Amino acid sequence: MPLGNLASVSRFLPELAVTATILLLVAVHVVGKNRQSSASALLSLAGVGAALLLTALQPSMPAVSLFEGMVALDGFAVFFKALTALATIVVIFMSMDSAELSGKSQAEYYVFLLSVLLGMFLLSSATDLVMLYLSLELVSIPSYLLAGYLKGRKSSNEASMKYVVYGATASGVMIYGFSLLYGLTGTTQIAEIGRALATGKAALPLFLAAVMVAVGFGYKIAAVPFHMWSPDVYEGAPTPVTAFLSVGPKAAGFAVLVRFFYTVFASPDGAGGPWTLSSPVDWTLLFAVLSAATMTVGNLVAVNQKNVKRLLAYSSIAHAGYMLMGFVLLTPAGIQAILFYLVVYLFMNLGAFYVVILVANGTRSEDISDYAGLGSRAPFAAVSLAIFLFALTGIPPFSGFIGKVYLFAEVINRGVYWLAVVAALNSVVSLYYYARIVKVMFLEEPAEKAELAVPAFPRALLCLLAVPTLLLGVYWEPVIRVAANSVRLLAF
Amino acid sequence: MEPILFILFGAIAVAGSIMVVTRKHPMASALYLILTLFAVAALFVLRQAHFLAAIQVIVYAGAVVVLFIFVIMLINVPENKLPVERLTALRFLGVAAAGLLILEGAVLARKTTMPGGTAADSGSVQAVGRALFTDYLLAFEITSVLLLAAVIGAIALAKKKI
Numbered sequence: 001m002p003l004g005n006l007a008s009v010s011r012f013l014p015e016l017a018v019t020a021t022i023l024l025l026v027a028v029h030v031v032g033k034n035r036q037s038s039a040s041a042l043l044s045l046a047g048v049g050a051a052l053l054l055t056a057l058q059p060s061m062p063a064v065s066l067f068e069g070m071v072a073l074d075g076f077a078v079f080f081k082a083l084t085a086l087a088t089i090v091v092i093f094m095s096m097d098s099a100e101l102s103g104k105s106q107a108e109y110y111v112f113l114l115s116v117l118l119g120m121f122l123l124s125s126a127t128d129l130v131m132l133y134l135s136l137e138l139v140s141i142p143s144y145l146l147a148g149y150l151k152g153r154k155s156s157n158e159a160s161m162k163y164v165v166y167g168a169t170a171s172g173v174m175i176y177g178f179s180l181l182y183g184l185t186g187t188t189q190i191a192e193i194g195r196a197l198a199t200g201k202a203a204l205p206l207f208l209a210a211v212m213v214a215v216g217f218g219y220k221i222a223a224v225p226f227h228m229w230s231p232d233v234y235e236g237a238p239t240p241v242t243a244f245l246s247v248g249p250k251a252a253g254f255a256v257l258v259r260f261f262y263t264v265f266a267s268p269d270g271a272g273g274p275w276t277l278s279s280p281v282d283w284t285l286l287f288a289v290l291s292a293a294t295m296t297v298g299n300l301v302a303v304n305q306k307n308v309k310r311l312l313a314y315s316s317i318a319h320a321g322y323m324l325m326g327f328v329l330l331t332p333a334g335i336q337a338i339l340f341y342l343v344v345y346l347f348m349n350l351g352a353f354y355v356v357i358l359v360a361n362g363t364r365s366e367d368i369s370d371y372a373g374l375g376s377r378a379p380f381a382a383v384s385l386a387i388f389l390f391a392l393t394g395i396p397p398f399s400g401f402i403g404k405v406y407l408f409a410e411v412i413n414r415g416v417y418w419l420a421v422v423a424a425l426n427s428v429v430s431l432y433y434y435a436r437i438v439k440v441m442f443l444e445e446p447a448e449k450a451e452l453a454v455p456a457f458p459r460a461l462l463c464l465l466a467v468p469t470l471l472l473g474v475y476w477e478p479v480i481r482v483a484a485n486s487v488r489l490l491a492f
Numbered sequence: 493m494e495p496i497l498f499i500l501f502g503a504i505a506v507a508g509s510i511m512v513v514t515r516k517h518p519m520a521s522a523l524y525l526i527l528t529l530f531a532v533a534a535l536f537v538l539r540q541a542h543f544l545a546a547i548q549v550i551v552y553a554g555a556v557v558v559l560f561i562f563v564i565m566l567i568n569v570p571e572n573k574l575p576v577e578r579l580t581a582l583r584f585l586g587v588a589a590a591g592l593l594i595l596e597g598a599v600l601a602r603k604t605t606m607p608g609g610t611a612a613d614s615g616s617v618q619a620v621g622r623a624l625f626t627d628y629l630l631a632f633e634i635t636s637v638l639l640l641a642a643v644i645g646a647i648a649l650a651k652k653k654i
Contacts, residue, residue, distance in 0.1 A: 005629045019637060026644070067630035108648040115641040122634060130631050138638045145645040180600070205600045 002065035011066055011073050014051040014058065014081055018118045021047025022111055029107030041096050044110040045089065048117065052085040063488060069189055071125040072489075079339060079486035080124035080255040083346060087247045088117045090350050090465070094240040097458050099361040100150065101238055109149060112142035113244070120248055124255035127263070129178045129188040132256065133171070136216065139249050140167045146244070147237040159236025166219065166229035174216025180209035194264040213260065220253030221320045224294040231301075234313030239360065242309055243353035246316040251342050254323060258335055262489055266330050284416070287328040292422045295321025299429040308356050308366050311433060312349070315392060318430060319345055325407045325423060329414045332487045337406035339483035344403040344472055348391040351465035354458070355385040362452040368437060373446025381454050382441045384462045389434040391469045394427050399472035406480070498538055505531035516574060522560045529553040541615030 003011070024047070025040055032039065055078055063074030071077070091113065095101050101109065119138030126132040144167065148160025182188055184205055185196035197206060215226060222230040234242045265283070298318030305311035323341050326334035356366060358381050363370050374382040391398035404427070411419045454462075472479060508528035515521045529552045536545035624632050 005626070008630075022637065022640070026640075068627045070628070070630040108644055111644055112641060115637060118634075118637060128631075130628060131634075134631050134634055134638065138634065138641070141638065142641045142645065145641075145648065148649070151649070204603060208596065208600070 002069040003067070005067055008066035011058065011064065014054040014085070015118060015121050017047055017051040017054055018114055018121065021051075022114050022118070025107045025111050025114070038096060040107040040110045041092055044114055045092050047114065048085055048088050048092065051117075051121075052082060052089065055081045055085060065127060070128050070131045071122060072127045073125065075486040075488040076255070076259065077125035079482070080251060081121050083251055083342060084117060084120040084124070084248050087244065087251070087346055087350065088113060090346075090354075090461075091240050091244040091248070093461055094243060094350070094354055094357055097361070097461075098238065098240050098357050099364075100357075101240060104149070109146070112146050112149075115142040116146070116244075116248065120252035120255075123252045124259070126256065127190050127259070129182065129190065129193075132190070132260070133175055133178060136171060136174075136220070136256070139220070139252060140171065143167075143245060143249060146241045147233050149241065150238055153236070155232075155236035156238065157236075159233040162229050163233045166226075170216050170219035170226060173212050177209045177212025177216070180205060180212070184209065190260060190263045194266075197264065210261075210265075214257075217253055217257040217260070218290070221250050221257065221323075222317050223290055223320050223324060224297045224317070227294070227297070227317050227320075230317060231310055231313045234316070235307060235310045239309060239353060239357045239366075242313070243350050243357075246312070246353070247346050247349055250316070250320065251346070254327075254338060254342065258327065258338065259489060261327075262330060262335070283330075284328050287324060288411075288416055288419050291321050291324035291328060292419055293321070294318070294324060295423060295426045297321075299426045299433075303429065303433050305433070306368055308368055308371070308437070311368070311437075312352060312356070315430065315434075316349065318426065319349075319392070321426070322404065322407055322423060325411050325419060328416065328419070329410065331410070331414070333413070334407075334410040335487045336480070336483045337403075337410050339486055340406055340476070340480050341403035343479055343483070344391070344399045344469070347465050347468045347472070348388045348398075348400055351462065351469060352385060352388040352392065354462060354465060355381050355388065358454055358458055358462075359452065368440055371437060371440050372444040373441070373449070374452070375442035377446055377448075377450070378452035378454055380459055381452070381462070384466050385441065386438045387466050387469055389437060391473070393431045393434045395431070397470070397473050399469050399476065402473055402476050494538060498535065501531045501534040501538070504528075505535065517571065518564045518569075518574075519561070522557055522564060525560070526553050526557050529557065536615070539615065543615060543617045543620045 009016070021044060025043055028039060028043060058073065058078055063072060065072050092110070095109065095113075116139050119135050119140075119142070122131065122135035123139055126135050144160050144164045147163050148156050150156035178188075181193055185193045187193060187196065219226040219229075234246065237245065295318045298314045298316075298321055302311050302314035302318065305314060319341075323338050323345075326336075326338035326341070328334070359371065359374065359378070360366055362378070374385075387398065391400040394400040394404040404423075408420050408423065411417075411423075505528050508524050508531060511524040512521045512528060515524065529548060533545040533548040533553070536542075536548060
């Protein structure tokens with residue numbers, strides 16, 4: 001039984017904290033005189049920190065439905081709220097250190113960042129098609145603005161423009177799918193849609209509607225063939241924004257993908273196994289092909305990249321492909337593997353982008369060739385980057401390996417061997433281009449020998465990102481337990 | 493009576509939107525857009541969605557298209573300097589996609605029975621207001637955050653320097 005509007009407010013505190021911070025930012029910016037100060041950054045840090053704390057304190061058991069069934073408060077939502085809030089905090093620190101944004105990172109920037117965060121909170125907990133669409137737009141629209149935040153730079157404008165066009169198309173297709181679902185079932189509640197469709201009728205229209213909805217979600221997680229926007233957007237956007245987009249909205253996209261398909265297509269009690277509904281195609285095969293295509297395209301194109309940001313963009317496409325492996329069979333174990341991988345991915349990917357920012361602050365360049373000799377010019381940054389890149393590859397002592405083990409175990413246990421083989425081959429390809437950066441850093445002679453100074457504070461933050469990347473590779477048990485507890489989705 | 497009106501206004505809406513995308517001058521497109529929006533408003537009335545019909549006329553036909561027309565007049569591109577579109581292949585693809593969509597709609601309509609329509613008064617101002625402030629209150633409030641971000645974004649983009 002969903003809680004009413006007033007009764008829900010006390011369980012909605014993290015979202016309220018973020019909203020209050022957005023309003024405060026606007027007020028402080030309008031009233032305040034010193035517009036270049038870091039006051040906005042600190043204020044948003046405090047707000048997001050408070051939201052993270054409130055999320056951690058939120059009772060997620062038993063799961064409840066809030067606001068007349070608009071959003072759910074369950075372990076799954078709490079997990080993603082904590083994850084996205086953590087990513088936002090790291091990105092705020094990155095934005096404060098970025099030379100690209102210095103002098104420009106004012107209240108507006110943080111308002112957009114926090115609006116996306118609010119959207120991600122709602123996206124991971126939405127249980128109604130109206131709310132789902134609205135929160136997806138709340139993630140997308142400020143993201144367009146963030147991508148185009150550097151107005152003076154042509155590539156930033158191009159990034160924003162491409163993002164808008166692709167985003168609008170994908171969300172248009174998605175909402176058409178929603179309208180078909182509403183027409184088939186007469187309700188906007190995803191749990192009720194699942195129940196209405198469980199009668200097994202209307203297989204073909206349902207298939208079309210689900211494919212259209214998957215287009216919208218696939219665009220958010222940048223899965224092939226809806227990935228075309230991401231390299232240009234990731235390259236053109238300011239680097240902290242790129243880091244944010246590659247972790248935050250991607251995680252929220254996975255949250256909504258899992259919640260929607262799990263609620264609508266898995267049996268309502270969550271025990272009846274995957275993909276209960278009859279349909280003209282094999283859903284497992286469809287998503288397995290999507291997963292294989294995503295990782296293969298991402299990795300193969302990454303091989304030839306000369307720009308680090310672009311390379312990391314393609315690598316993040318590939319990682320979305322790996323994570324989709326946990327989704328193809330729609331089992332709790334697979335979803336647990338996705339959740340764990342997202343935690344690991346947060347640390348290693350944000351870490352890699354952070355080093356890119358620090359290097360670009362010194363060299364004004366993001367070309368791989370300019371990383372030559374970084375091992376002697378800035379040993380600390382170079383070693384950190386090497387750690388993050390090896391973790392992204394998934395080599396044993398690092399956390400990326402454990403994440404991949406769980407994903408591989410899921411497809412192998414369920415007998416989709418060919419997908420495991422494709423993923424293994426892809427990992428080999430990815431080793432080539434990640435290791436190439438490491439080789440350039442440590443074995444090639446730099447054109448310029450001067451030391452690249454990395455101040456103390458960024459060093460500390462790099463440590464905070466590198467330590468979990470290493471630690472989760474040897475002691476991951478607590479995190480996997482949290483992930484296992486978070487696979488409890490609200491069921492009516 | 494209702495089917496005849498539906499076909500009439502439906503035809504006006506379709507013809508109007510075809511004109512919107514085929515006219516060379518943006519002003520003509522904008523004017524046809526008003527026609528289309530009015531016809532769609534009439535379709536809403538036929539479905540008893542009176543509130544939606546009024547909003548459609550006031551907000552879209554009234555405010556949004558007027559803004560379009562203002563911008564077109566402010567930019568004021570002479571007729572001979574209008575950009576020429578050369579992407580004919582894309583046009584054919586667009587027509588093909590539209591045909592596919594119509595085909596899909598037809599198949600769906602033939603193959604499935606949609607659940608019965610909603611209550612007769614569900615489109616009245618009262619019913620919409622009640623739904624907006626009870627079941628959909630959260631969505632309604634979140635829209636305000638979205639609009640705030642969009643307004644700030646528009647200002648940030650339009651300002652000379654940030």
